[in-house]
Amino acid sequence: MLLLSPVNVLKDLLLKFFSADTTNYFIWPLIQIGLVVTLVALWVAYATYLERKISAFIQARLGPMRVGPWGLLQPIADGLKLLTKEDFIPEKADRWIFFFAPYIAVASAFIVFSVIPFGPDWAVIADVNIGLLLVLAVSSVGVLALILAGWSSNSKYALLGGLRSSAQMVSYEVAMGLSLIGALMFSRTLSLSGIVTAQGSDSIWYVLYQPAGFLIFLVSGIAENNRAPFDLPEAESELVAGFHTEYSGMRWSLFFMAEYAAMVVVTAVATTVYLGGWYFPFVNRLVGVNYNLYVLVCVLVFLVKASIILYVYFWLRWTLPRFRYDQLMDIGWKWLIPSALINIVLTGFAVFLVQALNGWRGIRTIEALDNGLNLTATGKGVMIAIGIVGVFITGVLLARINWRSRDFNLKTQRRNIKLINLPKGKPARAA
Amino acid sequence: MHQVEIATTQETLLDSPEMVLNMGPQHPSTHGVLRVVLRLDGETVMDLDCDIGYLHRGMEKIAENRMYTMIAPYWDRLDYIAAVSNGLVWVETVEQMMGLDVPPRAHYVRTILTEFNRIASHLLWLATHALDIGAVTVLLWALREREEILKIFERQFGARLTCHAWRVGGMPNDTYDEFHKDVKQFVNNFPKRLDEYETVLSENRIWLSRTVGIGVITAEDAIAIGLSGPALRGSGVAWDVRKSRPYAAYADMDFDIPVGENGDTYDRYLVRLEEMRQSRRIIDQALENLPDGPVNAKLPKIVKPPVGDYYHSIEGPKGEIGCYLVSDGTAQPWRVRVRPPSFINLQALRQMCIGHLVADVVAIIGTLDIVLGEIDR
Numbered sequence: 001m002l003l004l005s006p007v008n009v010l011k012d013l014l015l016k017f018f019s020a021d022t023t024n025y026f027i028w029p030l031i032q033i034g035l036v037v038t039l040v041a042l043w044v045a046y047a048t049y050l051e052r053k054i055s056a057f058i059q060a061r062l063g064p065m066r067v068g069p070w071g072l073l074q075p076i077a078d079g080l081k082l083l084t085k086e087d088f089i090p091e092k093a094d095r096w097i098f099f100f101a102p103y104i105a106v107a108s109a110f111i112v113f114s115v116i117p118f119g120p121d122w123a124v125i126a127d128v129n130i131g132l133l134l135v136l137a138v139s140s141v142g143v144l145a146l147i148l149a150g151w152s153s154n155s156k157y158a159l160l161g162g163l164r165s166s167a168q169m170v171s172y173e174v175a176m177g178l179s180l181i182g183a184l185m186f187s188r189t190l191s192l193s194g195i196v197t198a199q200g201s202d203s204i205w206y207v208l209y210q211p212a213g214f215l216i217f218l219v220s221g222i223a224e225n226n227r228a229p230f231d232l233p234e235a236e237s238e239l240v241a242g243f244h245t246e247y248s249g250m251r252w253s254l255f256f257m258a259e260y261a262a263m264v265v266v267t268a269v270a271t272t273v274y275l276g277g278w279y280f281p282f283v284n285r286l287v288g289v290n291y292n293l294y295v296l297v298c299v300l301v302f303l304v305k306a307s308i309i310l311y312v313y314f315w316l317r318w319t320l321p322r323f324r325y326d327q328l329m330d331i332g333w334k335w336l337i338p339s340a341l342i343n344i345v346l347t348g349f350a351v352f353l354v355q356a357l358n359g360w361r362g363i364r365t366i367e368a369l370d371n372g373l374n375l376t377a378t379g380k381g382v383m384i385a386i387g388i389v390g391v392f393i394t395g396v397l398l399a400r401i402n403w404r405s406r407d408f409n410l411k412t413q414r415r416n417i418k419l420i421n422l423p424k425g426k427p428a429r430a431a
Numbered sequence: 432m433h434q435v436e437i438a439t440t441q442e443t444l445l446d447s448p449e450m451v452l453n454m455g456p457q458h459p460s461t462h463g464v465l466r467v468v469l470r471l472d473g474e475t476v477m478d479l480d481c482d483i484g485y486l487h488r489g490m491e492k493i494a495e496n497r498m499y500t501m502i503a504p505y506w507d508r509l510d511y512i513a514a515v516s517n518g519l520v521w522v523e524t525v526e527q528m529m530g531l532d533v534p535p536r537a538h539y540v541r542t543i544l545t546e547f548n549r550i551a552s553h554l555l556w557l558a559t560h561a562l563d564i565g566a567v568t569v570l571l572w573a574l575r576e577r578e579e580i581l582k583i584f585e586r587q588f589g590a591r592l593t594c595h596a597w598r599v600g601g602m603p604n605d606t607y608d609e610f611h612k613d614v615k616q617f618v619n620n621f622p623k624r625l626d627e628y629e630t631v632l633s634e635n636r637i638w639l640s641r642t643v644g645i646g647v648i649t650a651e652d653a654i655a656i657g658l659s660g661p662a663l664r665g666s667g668v669a670w671d672v673r674k675s676r677p678y679a680a681y682a683d684m685d686f687d688i689p690v691g692e693n694g695d696t697y698d699r700y701l702v703r704l705e706e707m708r709q710s711r712r713i714i715d716q717a718l719e720n721l722p723d724g725p726v727n728a729k730l731p732k733i734v735k736p737p738v739g740d741y742y743h744s745i746e747g748p749k750g751e752i753g754c755y756l757v758s759d760g761t762a763q764p765w766r767v768r769v770r771p772p773s774f775i776n777l778q779a780l781r782q783m784c785i786g787h788l789v790a791d792v793v794a795i796i797g798t799l800d801i802v803l804g805e806i807d808r
Contacts, residue, residue, distance in 0.1 A: 322565025
């Protein structure tokens, strides 16, 4: 059992040298942090590999194949290459800001991992009771890095990129925060582990209660991360490379790492809040077999769920064209934020309805209230039905709001071009 | 150096609400070395000026010092994406000036291969246009089909991009053995592939919102500027040199001219897609009716057109490629002037862009389908 219980062995070893308090509150978190940073950095590196492979398969190519088997060592080779490249700072750049902007980007993306519950028990670094707020707050610091980078480069492309990113991230932050509120009404806690255990005790994934919220969160998450089709701040064909036009070498790759890490954060939050975190049917039976094995399997389940959402990210990026700046703002303010607000109202109504139904003509809808809102089968049915109907209600209301906008009826604007058929060799005339 | 008119009076970026942005000559989506100077208010384009000449090679001057047969390879480098069409305009001008009788088989093969070149050029346009708007995958899909055309070119001409395809009076050699099979295979596979692009782009909401109503130019303006090719047909003018002044074997072909309505980027996109379908149709017909016989006319020892001047034009992928030739009776032309479609189409850029956003400038440069080799010559 030594292989499956490294945690206990390590803990015993540490307790021989340090007091229990030092171990629990100082050394143990350090080990967790080191592990998470390493693993996340590796995950981020291999996310680039996966993205390149997936994009290659979409585009009828092979992708990286030369470095290692199936190009598996490509991220490491890339990292080495970037480390050895010249770290160029433009002469007229604001040196210190230019110097520190990438660190802010990476730090804000990595700090969030401290509250992400990868699994139960020792797989969480810090179970903060306002975890979700911390995630939103810290990840929104990332926009500062982009603005600073864009400003300090003293380049017009970088400046435009920085401006775009600040507008974009600030607007989508709102929709993202609002879309999460619906799920919080069920979990009744902001702690990320608490949200997962609430889903566990209700034995449901909140995506079923909150289909609209999940969709809004995913879309605004993609926009928040500056990923295609919302990758305007770095729109290659327009702004060369956007805010990191002037960056090179490792400093550039720090931005890249931050982007991927932020992406992983959003997928992790989506998994935690909507896809039941580490829970998966029948995994619970492992508790009796070996507790550490159970935790490891839970971590694995979490990673697989997050990776599936990550795949959707890649898929969208390599399929869709890019939005224009004003259209992006339209989607943020005219579609996502209203729909998030409608979702909150509908969810509030649903929660009220379920509580009102409880005890009416002997119907029992609520099982317990101590660990989130736990519903009986009847209550779940009502809630899921309202959730699905809510998607349509939201759609209809949004259509009412936006039916005048130019982009609303684009499909009917699609025309077929005329074909002018002439006998062989007859000169054509103006139509 | 050419002084661009838009001058900036601001000392720092914060002084004025307007910002002058230099797009190019090193920029991923100006399709070569075009320099566009934009005057921006926020991201809205207030004014714009093009600075060209970074790829100037003096083609027309070089032509004055070369024999008539030696000029054709230079012509391939004008619009290097449509080398076969460019080569054709030169040899046909010389042939028609001399009154040479080119055998019908040569005409038919010329028709097939210039139409192939049109498809290849349109595919590259589709690839880069989609890339500019952000759909990266279409780039590689389109290049995959272009590759098949380039393989046919390689087997026929020995080169993929700048193939010296034609000779004055016909062709250097007859088609290779499996030409018929290769062409047939392409013709059969191509419609399916085109439908694939349509599924990715034509109905795509984002694509529609990026192209519908962008870069509108009316038919009157288009004619006034002198646009030609898909840029003109997108505005609703059914003008096609293949119909109005048939050359090669086009008089025998049955094909339609796609014409847009609104003259926006989306119409031009549809027009080009439909042109690829029509090109395929022409190739199919020409291959069915491909006559046997020689591929070369009888030529004098030295090609010497009679004294005089002559203008001939063909419908290139980007528009009307013209060639005005003045001969003084010697073995070298006295003066050659090219009518470059890209150069003339580029003049519409300012009118199309003003009032749009920076992202649209990129889309409009893409929809005009310019090649800097031809603009600068």
